[in-house]
Amino acid sequence: MPTLTTRGPVRATERALAPDLARGLMLLLIVLSNTTFFLWAADYGGPGQYPAAATPIDSAVQFVQLLVLDMRVYPLFAFLFGYGMTQLFRRQIEAGTSERHAVVLLRRRSRWLLAFGFAHAALLLATDVLGAYGVISLVIGALLLRRSDRTLLTWSAIGAALLALLLISGIAFAFAPADPAAIGPTPANATGAADENYLVAGISRLATWLVLTGLTTFGITAPVAMLLGTWAARRRILEEPHRHLPLLRRTAIIGITTCWLGSLPAALSQVGALPEVNEAALWAMQWPTGLAGGLGYVALFGLLANRTSRRAKPSRAIVAVSAVGKRSLSCYLTHSVIMAPVLAAWGLGLGAHLTNATMACFATGLWLITVAGAYWFERRDRRGPAEHVLRRLMYRT
Numbered sequence: 001m002p003t004l005t006t007r008g009p010v011r012a013t014e015r016a017l018a019p020d021l022a023r024g025l026m027l028l029l030i031v032l033s034n035t036t037f038f039l040w041a042a043d044y045g046g047p048g049q050y051p052a053a054a055t056p057i058d059s060a061v062q063f064v065q066l067l068v069l070d071m072r073v074y075p076l077f078a079f080l081f082g083y084g085m086t087q088l089f090r091r092q093i094e095a096g097t098s099e100r101h102a103v104v105l106l107r108r109r110s111r112w113l114l115a116f117g118f119a120h121a122a123l124l125l126a127t128d129v130l131g132a133y134g135v136i137s138l139v140i141g142a143l144l145l146r147r148s149d150r151t152l153l154t155w156s157a158i159g160a161a162l163l164a165l166l167l168i169s170g171i172a173f174a175f176a177p178a179d180p181a182a183i184g185p186t187p188a189n190a191t192g193a194a195d196e197n198y199l200v201a202g203i204s205r206l207a208t209w210l211v212l213t214g215l216t217t218f219g220i221t222a223p224v225a226m227l228l229g230t231w232a233a234r235r236r237i238l239e240e241p242h243r244h245l246p247l248l249r250r251t252a253i254i255g256i257t258t259c260w261l262g263s264l265p266a267a268l269s270q271v272g273a274l275p276e277v278n279e280a281a282l283w284a285m286q287w288p289t290g291l292a293g294g295l296g297y298v299a300l301f302g303l304l305a306n307r308t309s310r311r312a313k314p315s316r317a318i319v320a321v322s323a324v325g326k327r328s329l330s331c332y333l334t335h336s337v338i339m340a341p342v343l344a345a346w347g348l349g350l351g352a353h354l355t356n357a358t359m360a361c362f363a364t365g366l367w368l369i370t371v372a373g374a375y376w377f378e379r380r381d382r383r384g385p386a387e388h389v390l391r392r393l394m395y396r397t
Contacts, residue, residue: 016239017314018305019087020325022298023080024374027324028367029073029297031335032065034127035363038343040188041352050270050356058356059271065356066267067260071221071286074129075294078222081133082140082229083238085109089145090233103141109394110138116329116390121209122202124336126191128209130329132216136223144227152231159224163288167262170284188351198346221291228295238298241306248299248306255296262289320371323378330384331370338366 042051050066053059085106092102117131144152188194190208192201216222237244266282268274308318324331339362343351354362377384383391 015326016236016305017309017318017322018238018241018302019080019083020322021305021308021318022076022238022301023325023328024321024323024371025301025325026073026076026080026297027328027331027335027370028364029069030077030332031339031367032360032363033069033073034125034335035339035343035359035366036065036356037127037187037191038193038339038351039354039356039359040194040343040345042188042355044187053271054355055357061356061360063267063271065360066270067263070263070266071290072259072263072293072297074216075221075225075291076297077129077294078133078136078225079229079232079294079298081137082226083233084229085137085141085226086145086230086233099146103145105394106141106145107138109390110134110141112390112393113137116333116386117209117213118206120333120336121205124205124340126205126208127212128336129212129216130332131209132213132222133226135213135217136226140223140226140230145230149231149234152227156224156227156231159220159227160291162220163224163291166284167288170281170286170288173278173281173284192346193344193351196345201344201346219287221287221294225291225294238302238305241302242309245303245306248302251299252296252303255292255294255299257296259289259293259296262286262292316375319378320375323374324371327374327377327384327387329390330386331374333386334370334373335366338369339363 036050039051044051050062053062088109089102089106092105093099097105111134113130114134117128117134120128120130144155190204192204192208195201195204232238235244237247241248262285265274265277266286269277269282308314314322341347343349343354343362345352350362351359374384
């Protein structure tokens, strides 16, 4: 069988600071979000992701996480995923690979990511997103990757319009009475973190993963973010941020402001600063503004990378966080390898003794462990183990 590519993985000299720095910081936000699902012994006392606050510090942490993180991190992930997918495609074309063979390579990558996501959910984490992004990238790669910029922006605009309608409906029904029967299981039960039997927990994880994968795939936000990431990569916006500073500044200001305004009612409701609010309406306000937040965070990280790149030599902290971005798949999976057995009821059960505030400290410490590990790999010029495996499966070498 003839080879499908004329070149292998990206070389170290071809990497740009901004995408790697964004991925490294993104993983801190992701682990902060994921660890909240392991508060399996807490008293939730109603709908929502967060349990009743034990202390004022817990209330403050819940407020900040609802304002900054919830439904905001995964659009950022999707944007960077689309950006990286387009970078890979462009490098193959520039090296002389035909478009058809480059698409075959991307499809192979997407299928393996779907397999990684299934295994990740079955073994450790119900809230895995690798599977959903594998599915979305299969569709985008087949239908839209080689289409014009106008087509990408048209479909993105259609998705944004649908999200705007969802936002308007959320605002309109925010104070409508909620249906108590609509309250489902607590997040810890739904994700298997509260099950003492590992096999039973695995069934719960897979069931939740299938639902979340479907919601992410068809939920508009992630596909639109991935399309916009594809468009941005064609213009090398993160690789050459100095050429796009006005766009990055506008996107950061408008995106983050819209994001925080959309999540502010949910954050205020969580800490009891609002009267009874319809939870479904709050969700309808958070979901669409999450796209704006993801884009705003990407732009903010691009501006940070531009300022850093003007220095003669990046600081050790910047190099270490960027090293996490270069090994984002390995670090993402390492988070689960550590936190699931340590926190879940089927493991050591530490999640039963933590609150939102102490769990945030645990998550930050876990991220710092991966920063130290990635920096160790960077100093020795080694890829992350998961990246090494994925590249061997992609390139069959």
